[in-house]
Amino acid sequence: MKHAVWITFGISLVLVNLIAELVFYLSGVYIEMFFRIVLIFGITTIAAIFVGAILLIGKLEEEKPLSGHVNDTLGADKKKS
Secondary structure (H helix, E strand, O other): OHHHHHHHHHHHHHHHHHHHHHHHHHHOOOOOHHHHHHHHHHHHHHHHHHHHHHHHHHHHHHOOOOOOOOOOOOOOOOOOO
């Protein structure tokens, strides 16, 4: 997960600044550095949330259901022998 977040951070860092410079070059509108930083961290946070959800879904698919025998449970539903 760390690698995906760092890769997303690097890509968003480059793309946000590149797009901001292109906007300034083509239209003359300057995008403040604070807004750029907010965009970069927002993109990185959203990517971290999605990567975490994908990892959780992957772990969920790895789980195997019980075979139907509950002889080794520790709960209140265990019969006393």
